Amino acid sequence: MRTQIAIIGAGPSGLLLGQLLHGQGIDTVILENRSADYVLGRIRAGVIEQGMVGLLEEAGVAARLHGEGLVHGGTEITFDDTRHRIDFKKLTGKTVTVYGQTEITRDLMEARAASGAPTIYEAQDVTPLDFDGEKPRVRYRKDGKDHELACDFIAGCDGFHGVSRQSVPAGSIELFERVYPFGWLGILSDTPPVSDELIYINHERGFALCSMRSHTRSRYYLQCSLAEHVEDWSDSRFWDELKLRLDKEGRERLVTGASIEKSIAPLRSFVAEPMRFGRLFLAGDAAHIVPPTGAKGLNLAASDVHYLSRALVEFYREKSSAGIDHYSGRALARIWKAERFSWWMTTMLHRFPESSGFDRRLQHAELDYLVSSSAAAVAMAENYVGLPY
Numbered sequence: 001m002r003t004q005i006a007i008i009g010a011g012p013s014g015l016l017l018g019q020l021l022h023g024q025g026i027d028t029v030i031l032e033n034r035s036a037d038y039v040l041g042r043i044r045a046g047v048i049e050q051g052m053v054g055l056l057e058e059a060g061v062a063a064r065l066h067g068e069g070l071v072h073g074g075t076e077i078t079f080d081d082t083r084h085r086i087d088f089k090k091l092t093g094k095t096v097t098v099y100g101q102t103e104i105t106r107d108l109m110e111a112r113a114a115s116g117a118p119t120i121y122e123a124q125d126v127t128p129l130d131f132d133g134e135k136p137r138v139r140y141r142k143d144g145k146d147h148e149l150a151c152d153f154i155a156g157c158d159g160f161h162g163v164s165r166q167s168v169p170a171g172s173i174e175l176f177e178r179v180y181p182f183g184w185l186g187i188l189s190d191t192p193p194v195s196d197e198l199i200y201i202n203h204e205r206g207f208a209l210c211s212m213r214s215h216t217r218s219r220y221y222l223q224c225s226l227a228e229h230v231e232d233w234s235d236s237r238f239w240d241e242l243k244l245r246l247d248k249e250g251r252e253r254l255v256t257g258a259s260i261e262k263s264i265a266p267l268r269s270f271v272a273e274p275m276r277f278g279r280l281f282l283a284g285d286a287a288h289i290v291p292p293t294g295a296k297g298l299n300l301a302a303s304d305v306h307y308l309s310r311a312l313v314e315f316y317r318e319k320s321s322a323g324i325d326h327y328s329g330r331a332l333a334r335i336w337k338a339e340r341f342s343w344w345m346t347t348m349l350h351r352f353p354e355s356s357g358f359d360r361r362l363q364h365a366e367l368d369y370l371v372s373s374s375a376a377a378v379a380m381a382e383n384y385v386g387l388p389y
């Protein structure tokens with residue numbers, strides 16, 4: 001089998017890249033090691049920057065997002081039991097859209113199926129080969145048989161645990177990492193959200209986030225110790241703890257109900273440099289991870305795909321390798337700004353087990369500055385709604 005671009009991974013990065021390239025007449029084959037249902041079952045991101053909305057429009061998959069997505073013009077920050085609103089729309093002229101990653105993935109999968117472009121699910125032992133030469137290929141097993149896919153380029157869109165980054169010789173890649181000493185216990189419930197906008201809470205018992213997927217589906221998170229087990233958190237224990245961290249209005253308005261998903265996620269900052277190795281490119285979580293506090297993971301995956309898709313189109317249309325030569329540098333410049341913002345939000349809002357009285361006073365001063373200085377609020381809003389591509 002032969003294609004122009006072999007894409008490893010059918011998460012949002014791989015599917016969006018496939019759709020954008022298909023729109024430009026470039027052939028792709030996507031190899032995914034899980035089933036389509038498994039990929040759709042993962043509950044993840046939900047806050048989408050305008051830049052990503054534009055890419056989904058370009059890919060022809062934004063109709064449902066525009067019909068069902070919730071446009072948010074701001075967010076709320078709570079500390080000392082008091083809420084403060086950061087007005088994105090007023091400060092930057094931009095908004096964000098709340099629309100679940102699961103729905104984006106479903107829209108992309110349906111568009112790909114309709115286009116007839118191939119996605120091979122449950123492909124085992126996917127292995128990128130010879131990407132340092134002119135004739136890369138990807139080997140995989142499917143239904144007990146070995147296959148080989150010859151291609152011009154390989155796009156490693158296979159997430160943090162994927163095979164693409166691991167296939168790069170250790171001496172050719174540099175890894176930067178910070179692991180945070182806590183996780184997020186998340187719950188999804190078919191209950192109306194406690195507020196029209198997200199509420200970020202700094203509380204002495206730990207951080208909490210009130211988020212949502214729709215007018216009837218809520219997503220809440222609690223900062224928790226990494227030693228916690230999700231089985232020890234009954235729904236009622238979760239709601240009781242959330243109420244302790246909410247302000248008075250939130251406690252009164254909170255509607256509780258049975259959870260439909262509950263999980264603990266560790267928090268990590270991670271970047272792999274560079275993002276190009278000959279004819280292999282990394283995109284999305286395969287190259288970087290941010291703690292979800294800044295709502296940047298999915299949006300960064302989209303910005304990588306923006307740079308990579310344009311670089312590949314330029315390569316085929318204009319016979320120019322300028323775009324692919326600059327892909328890594330362009331993507332990393334934006335990634336590190338999002339890494340900084342996500343680290344800053346995480347540091348400002350969470351309780352760190354080792355923090356001293358001095359650290360906590362500084363954290364309070366940072367929050368106070370954010371809500372009392374228009375320059376600080378603009379800087380936060382600008383990063384939250386997304387820096388330009």
Ligand SMILES: Cc1cc2nc3c(=O)[nH]c(=O)nc-3n(C[C@H](O)[C@H](O)[C@H](O)COP(=O)(O)OP(=O)(O)OC[C@H]3O[C@@H](n4cnc5c(N)ncnc54)[C@H](O)[C@@H]3O)c2cc1C
Pocket residue numbers: 008009010011012013014031032033034039043044045046047101126157158159160161162163164265283284285286292295296297298299301
């Ligand atoms: C629990 C959780 C909560 C999150 N919450 C948020 C949030 O609130 N906001 C936010 O912005 N971001 C959030 N993120 C991050 C966001 O979901 C990711 O940034 C996004 O999924 C990245 O997309 P991706 O396509 O690059 O990677 P992935 O979504 O990880 O997709 C990679 C795909 O590659 C496949 N794959 C892996 N290995 C192989 C292999 N060897 N061969 C073939 N296929 C393979 C995987 O099965 C997967 O389908 C969250 C992530 C997690 C884990």
